[in-house]
Amino acid sequence: GDSVTQMEGPVTLSEEAFLTINCTYTATGYPSLFWYVQYPGEGLQLLLKATKADDKGSNKGFEATYRKETTSFHLEKGSVQVSDSAVYFCALARNFNKFYFGSGTKLNVKP
């Protein structure tokens, strides 16, 4: 069945460091891929998405490229800030009613 696997956390970085959070997926067909972010005490919010192979989603300095050949959608940011501290979820949707989420990666950014 469809599934998403992402790197375990927590990930602890200093401010302005480079961030990579790995995500790989298993799915038939051509799913859409997403990164959602959850700030403390809140629900998840869409961070970025890509709907087909080689698409790059980007938002707030974060980027992820849909790599069909490696079934990956790794999240990157060149320079993290303390305000980026949150839990990040990779997800896929093969049809619009079925979203599958990874287990989440907690990011801690220290000043």
Added chain:
Amino acid sequence: NAGVTQTPKFQVLKTGQSMTLQCAQDMNHNSMYWYRQDPGMGLRLIYYSASEGTTDKGEVPNGYNVSRLNKREFSLRLESAAPSQTSVYFCASSGTGTAVQTSTNEKLFFGSGTQLSVL
């Protein structure tokens, strides 16, 4: 701009008690969902409703029932709570258009969650 509203925010139950989690959205969305979030397991889909009047099971439906009362409201009921149902529950919604409008349908809007403890 209320978005997705869930109540209550916190609840403590004893084993065997029942309760209903309420969810309402004001974005005219067709689809609504209930997820549970457990440490190390991410979000798992309990039930979803693709449109008013329809409901379907997700990954972990056992022990739960749902009602899509109207287009705005989607409730989750625990008939006989068990400690294994201790979790954070999120309601979500998506989709203002038809199934072919996938770019709209594919963005989930989440409520702020309900922390449920079953003792």
